[in-house]
Amino acid sequence: MLRTPIVTGKPIDTKYQYAPAVAVRASGLLFISGMVGWDANGVVVGVGDPGRQARQAFENLKDVLAAAGATFDDVVMETEYIVDMSQYREIGRVRNEYFRHEYPAATLVEVRRLFKPDILFEVQAIAVLPEAPDNLR
Secondary structure, eight states: OOEEEEOOSOGGGGTSSSOSEEEETTTTEEEEEEEESBOTTSOBOSTTOHHHHHHHHHHHHHHHHHHTTOOGGGEEEEEEEESOGGGHHHHHHHHHHHOOSSOOEEEEEEOSOOSSTTOOEEEEEEEEOSSOOGGGO
16 A cells, blocks of 8 residues: 555544645555644633633644654644634644754645634644654555
């Protein structure tokens, strides 16, 4: 198989019709779906709190990276979506806790609305797989 879906084992992984990430072995790339501030069951955390939602979104991203054998240092591109640009300072402080050494190329986009009304922030990413773990060979 040329592409391998990556799942974390959380119930939210199968709640909607998408894979949390897809690894493409031939390219060594991992394409990660948008991660938002919800828990393992899809319940939005930190309603009204952009920093808390960002922390949960980055934790969800960390879990997907780990499931593929990668870390934040392997992320080469990320796109962030925010519903209110004035909240970015708080989100940016949280982001800096996760991207400490190697900053990826990045894009920040303000949008009118995300998947659910209480979601304030979303991040998607592309990472380079350091080595294909057994589940991706």
